[in-house]
Amino acid sequence: MTPMIVALDVRKTFGPLKALDGVSLEVARGEVVCVIGPSGSGKSTFLRCINQLERIDGGAIWVNGELIGYRREGDRLFPLSDREVARQRLASGMVFQRFNLFAHLTVLQNIIEGPVTVLRRPRPEAVAEAMALLERVGLADKRESYPAELSGGQQQRIAIARALAMKPEILLFDEPTSALDPELVGDVLAVMRDLARGGMTMVVVTHELGFAREVANRVVFMDRGRVVEQGPPATLLSNPSHARTREFIAAVLP
Numbered sequence: 001m002t003p004m005i006v007a008l009d010v011r012k013t014f015g016p017l018k019a020l021d022g023v024s025l026e027v028a029r030g031e032v033v034c035v036i037g038p039s040g041s042g043k044s045t046f047l048r049c050i051n052q053l054e055r056i057d058g059g060a061i062w063v064n065g066e067l068i069g070y071r072r073e074g075d076r077l078f079p080l081s082d083r084e085v086a087r088q089r090l091a092s093g094m095v096f097q098r099f100n101l102f103a104h105l106t107v108l109q110n111i112i113e114g115p116v117t118v119l120r121r122p123r124p125e126a127v128a129e130a131m132a133l134l135e136r137v138g139l140a141d142k143r144e145s146y147p148a149e150l151s152g153g154q155q156q157r158i159a160i161a162r163a164l165a166m167k168p169e170i171l172l173f174d175e176p177t178s179a180l181d182p183e184l185v186g187d188v189l190a191v192m193r194d195l196a197r198g199g200m201t202m203v204v205v206t207h208e209l210g211f212a213r214e215v216a217n218r219v220v221f222m223d224r225g226r227v228v229e230q231g232p233p234a235t236l237l238s239n240p241s242h243a244r245t246r247e248f249i250a251a252v253l254p
């Protein structure tokens with residue numbers, strides 16, 4: 001079966017800095033991959049490239065078999081227009097560290113905004129689907145609240161519901177729990193665990209090694225813009241082969 005994500009020798013530079021220095025990774029359909037690594041190792045940049053928030057400088061990425069950022073005409077490839085990129089980006093939902101909800105919209109309005117304005121879904125259907133998603137993340141009673149009235153953990157669960165409302169093929173999480181108070185982390189991880197069990201393909205940049213151990217099919221350790229090693233969580237987290245991975249895990253684990 002076609003992998004859901006294929007990244008091949010992906011390069012991204014910011015001036016002289018090689019944020020991604022030849023990253024290759026395949027993610028199977030329904031697989032949950034956790035990406036770990038020190039600050040500045042390129043984890044967020046990699047997610048942002050998959051989601052086309054950044055354009056890559058070299059290599060290629062396919063999402064569900066579709067080469068991102070380009071269209072083919074005969075033997076030649078042409079960069080997509082902004083509009084075509086926007087259409088392609090719908091395949092990958094992204095959940096950010098800082099929720100990024102619309103402050104002036106209620107919870108329900110936040111969730112139906114994309115389906116109604118971008119996907120042109122009839123409003124009653126969008127509302128019904130949004131309510132089902134709110135049930136799923138355990139926040140149906142908050143539909144009329146504004147983001148500022150919710151805890152960080154609740155806002156993040158709404159952000160997940162909002163991403164799901166766009167029916168993405170993959171979900172990308174960029175440190176979804178690192179802005180939360182410790183007691184709120186569990187509820188967000190529970191929603192993510194649920195999605196993983198439901199078969200969603202997920203790439204999760206996280207410092208929650210417990211979550212990685214329990215939920216990930218594979219853990220990828222990045223350092224200085226490269227994938228240093230990857231493997232099943234039990235192997236990578238308990239018995240890594242590379243000294244850099246060992247040092248990192250020793251520093252992060254309590």
Ligand SMILES: Nc1ncnc2c1ncn2[C@@H]1O[C@H](COP(=O)(O)OP(=O)(O)OP(=O)(O)O)[C@@H](O)[C@H]1O
Pocket residue numbers: 014017019037038039040041042043044045046
């Ligand atoms: N828009 C940008 N302009 C310039 N440099 C950038 C930009 N985005 C990222 N970088 C640099 O690229 C490198 C990789 O950053 P990235 O955010 O991907 O790392 P990270 O592994 O996600 O780190 P963290 O865990 O701290 O979020 C860093 O050195 C960062 O400063």
